[in-house]
Amino acid sequence: MKRNIDPLAYSAQIAQALKQGAFLTTKSGDKVNSMVIGWGHVGIVWGRPVFIAYVRTSRYTRELLDENPAFTVNVPTQGFSKEAFAICGSQSGRDLNKIQAAGLHLEPPEVINVPGIREYPLTLECQVIYRQEQDPALIPENIRQQYYVRETADHVCYYGEIKAAYIIDRE
Numbered sequence: 719m720k721r722n723i724d725p726l727a728y729s730a731q732i733a734q735a736l737k738q739g740a741f742l743t744t745k746s747g748d749k750v751n752s753m754v755i756g757w758g759h760v761g762i763v764w765g766r767p768v769f770i771a772y773v774r775t776s777r778y779t780r781e782l783l784d785e786n787p788a789f790t791v792n793v794p795t796q797g798f799s800k801e802a803f804a805i806c807g808s809q810s811g812r813d814l815n816k817i818q819a820a821g822l823h824l825e826p827p828e829v830i831n832v833p834g835i836r837e838y839p840l841t842l843e844c845q846v847i848y849r850q851e852q853d854p855a856l857i858p859e860n861i862r863q864q865y866y867v868r869e870t871a872d873h874v875c876y877y878g879e880i881k882a883a884y885i886i887d888r889e
């Protein structure tokens with residue numbers, strides 16, 4: 719069962735959860751892949767509820783997003799498995815099926831064509847309506863040194879219009 723929610727009413731909870739990490743899932747063809755995200759926010763753009771995610775150009779997730787511009791965000795509400803977190807936050811979906819390796823289960827979506835993750839019940843289904851690659855020249859030097867020297871790939875901001883938001887009830 720799924721209980722619909724107003725994503726804006728949950729923005730503080732989502733922001734708090736992102737301090738540890740949430741899961742962003744993408745799908746292209748029969749490939750489904752999840753990565754851990756720490757950056758992102760819920761808000762309103764062009765009069766629509768959106769989740770904006772920041773994905774480095776080097777991620778497999780970025781390739782899948784370009785092939786199918788939709789994603790789900792799953793927010794752990796009652797903790798998360800350290801193993802799932804380690805796998806989805808450091809391994810690439812290019813090399814393995816992370817969902818399987820992490821022992822996670824997919825939840826069929828309501829509106830978009832990308833599933834969510836049953837174990838992390840607060841779900842946002844997002845359709846990308848805009849994307850923008852950050853311009854390194856506009857990033858303050860100290861931040862650029864901190865984030866784009868060791869790992870050089872820039873971030874792309876994906877604006878996902880929230881098409882459905884709910885909490886999965888596993889009972």
Ligand SMILES: Cc1cc2nc3c(=O)[nH]c(=O)nc-3n(C[C@H](O)[C@H](O)[C@H](O)COP(=O)(O)O)c2cc1C
Pocket residue numbers: 738739751752753754755756757758772773774776777778779780806807808809810811812
């Ligand atoms: C706590 C945490 C937060 C992260 N946040 C982001 C993020 O916001 N954007 C990003 O591009 N990568 C982020 N990462 C790194 C990706 O999760 C990691 O590189 C992942 O292996 C990419 O998977 P993929 O190649 O299958 O897309 C984060 C990792 C951790 C552990």
